[in-house]
Amino acid sequence: MWQSDFTHWPLSDGTDTEIISWLDDHSRFLLHTSAHPRITGPIVIDTFTTTMDTYGPPASTLTDNTMVYTTRLARGNTGQRNQPNGFEQLLADLSITQKNGKPAHPTTQGKIERFHQTLKQWLTAAGPSTTLDELNTQLNQFTHIYNHERPHRALNRTTPAVAYTALPKAEPTMEAFNQIWRVRHDKVDPDGHATLRYAGKLLHLGIGRAHTGATIIILIHANNTIVINKTTGEIIAEHTIDPTHNYQPKKPTPTHQTGTMT
Template sequence: MSKARVIVLSVVHQGLTKAEAARRYGVSWQGVHTLVTRYQHGGLDAVDPRSRRPEHNPRAAPEQIRTRIVELRTELTAAGLDAGPLTLASHLRAEGLHAPSTSTIRRILTAAGLIIAEPKKRPRSSLHRFAADQPNECWQSDFTHWPLADGTDTEILNWLDDHSRLLLSITAHHRVTGHDVINTFADTINTHGPPASTLTDNGSVYTSRFTGGRNGFEYLLATLGITQKNGHPNHPQTQGKIERFFHQTLKKWLTHQPRAANLAALQAQLDTFAQIYNEHRRHRALNDITPAAAYAATPKAFPRQQTPRPHFRIRLDHVDTGGKISLRRAGRMHHLGVGFRHRSAPVLILIDAAEVTVTHRTTGEILSKHTINPDRAYWRNNQREPGRWPGSQQ
């Protein structure tokens, strides 16, 4: 029995005065009087301690906001997207609604049974976040596995800008090869310009430094003056951004989609994801803006000893059986004389405003350089002395 009930019963049934009860139980006379009055109006249950919580909290989140928080959490989770308090607050602001504090949002989600208690995590303040200062200062790349509906394994190759987290390229392959890395990298450069550096693991599609020599990707980077950085073996934290992207963002979203029947269907899903990720998903590490907005907000970095070059683009091709390459520029077809002895060679073609450079894709050797002349259909190799066509002896 509670002390309050004992005090009341000593007055009501034992005949103690209120002053005597106050002295015996070490309370004030006013306190005894209050308890007896409650008893007279509501019985023993009325004398138990009452909550001091106010009946109304003017700072509590309105019911409309509480309902929308629960709806957003459900919608985003079902779509396989982030749905934490920070993300929900961002969505509320985007809808023109007042966003409560993240602690309030967390309490609302907990009350709705939408948050499962987890062990205490490492405090965010203890983490050291490293990010490039400019877009195109560093591109990260990696690939991961994903099964089709029939269980066939595929590999998804990504290029991610370190500064803005912009998903520069995402492509599906039966198996990622060195040619896929070069092709997607070249396509990405044609869209976004060349980066100052790349950061990857030590997979053979990225580097041959542990097996001797250079692979095609390394020759391409050297040709363009791009710094190549590789993480330490067995230390994926170096590529932390793209590791988190794969395992916590991309795969979470794909898990909530219908399993793709073939590679083309998977690529269509990846294209949809890229638009959502770049254009609509606000990132807490980017001051609550999208990767696309962060990428566009800052001047771009360029490879060392390079300045922005107008009309810069890259193309992959093979020298034809006559030792030439065909190149369309400004709506007109031109022919580049590379050399008969290089026929059928896989090449990288680097094109800027004034010159075209043709490099062997496997060895990195510069095969030819050509001055751009819009008025001529044939551009000769400037690395060779002009003269008669020597035929098969070239």
Template sequence: MSRDIDDAGELNDAGVKPKNLVIVRAVREQGLSHAEAAVRFGVTRQWVHALVTRYDAEGPDGVAPRSRAPRTRPGATPAVIRDRIIALRVELTGNGADAGPATIAWHLEQEGHPAPSTSTIRRILHTAALVTPAPHKRPRSSYIRFEADLPNECWQADITHWYLSTGVRVEILDFLDDHSRYLLAIRAGTAFTGPNVVETMTDLITGYGPPMSTLTDNGLVFTTRLARFKGARGGFEKLLAVHGITQKNGRPGHPQTQGKIERFHQTLKRWLTARPLPDTLTDLQTLLTEFQSWYNTARPHRSLGRRTPEQAYTALPKASPTGPTRSEWRSRTDRVDQHGKVTVRYAGKLRHLGIGKAHTGTPVLLLIHDRDVSVSNANTGEIIAEHTIDPARDYQPKRR
């Protein structure tokens, strides 16, 4: 059974640990010298030596990025000050006196102690469970409002649901510009998959240009970062990496991060509720297209100073990606099947790589860098095939 090797580690933005592991395995299992590995992977020979030494001593964890955090934190509040803040809170509260952060800071100064900021005092009190939350609703002025400064600076995307007249539940995929609330795309489907999302995003990049960043939840059609089994990036992640688009995901169970598109769904469903349920997906798409035109061009938006999203989207120059394209490094073990093939997942789809029936049953090591795959005999280190993955195909022939 094929599997992604356990020591590959979770992919991060720079792909640091997977790349380091590929370098080490190229030396230890494919027989490259330190100098050859340095040339192939664009690093110094000294770095290859250091990685191999760390791998021999500590295993896969040895090639992980080392923490650069300071061993001590001189700016941290001393324990004696924290204890005095808590004691003052209890003492002042027991006396019926004002016991807010500013008052506690004043008392500390009177006693000759260096007083931390009021926000630090407040945080210490919260940690000690000495602050009782106010029962009334927070004032509007206390809310922190986030909004992109330019069109295309951030696109929010999400999937919601609706029903047909037959009672069948269907899905709606939408993309919204964070700055202008411009509805970039809205599509109906039975169930959206990763390739469907990639297709929609590709169309948007063609029509509007690539955005600087995207913001979504952690659905598998958008990201594999919380997937149970770690492996290749999904198709949406690969598309963003190719264009240098920064990917942002909300905290799990915290939909407020994607608040604009969540609030947008209320407007959408209120509009749909005022109309009869559509009979088919085609009918629903017709409704959604009508809604998109109305929402973008005829509905003044309160948060936009009563302008329409189209007016706000076209009023300023568009932002564009600022991040570098991000490479993906992976290593994987497999065994050549009876048809002379092995499998690898790329852009959310399982691909079949042709190795040759002469190697049936051979255990192999796959070193993967973006679309390039190097396959070697896991026992001897001999490279037996190389591939450049064609995303439009399932079967991938060997590169000649």
């Protein structure tokens, strides 16, 4: 699970900025932090997807009820809930569970709240930045120190980086064909392949050049995969993974019913 929140921080001339952070709940590993003039919905989505491209998708997220994260408490003129915002829709599309703290109970997001206290103490000691770029440079420096050099009391004095790499990561799942499948999202490359990390190895799945550029959903159960075109819902490939080989050819005859999935 990833926690996220944002906090205010001034530049040397008093200009206000907002810093958004993404923190791994189990290990306290700092996945992302960056400063912006103001945190908006598109910035939440951009920082989340950039972080996901680096570390893979989380099984769930935990945030407060700020409108950039959720509209679940918003009501329109009719008293009905507004449409989900872009971030909520993205999580739903990726089968990622969204969790939100109770209103007026900030302790639910206690780890990210405590993290921002640590960050502000470090920024105070480091001295004020004159520009947003300088502040982001400081944040990059802090990220390395926090993850790799600073032992964490809650982690038995190990660093977040050690704790983060010690255990496998929970990933999104969905139910299909009466089985629970791990979910990965990717895009078919110009060679007609997609990548999949399996048993600690990066494998290449044969999809077909006809699908180059297609955004796909890869479902993984044991050593079986189903590849679905995200736009059309069509099953376009299946594989039986052999981890002794880098390249995984698709099955000539699909096991599951062809057609579309929702």
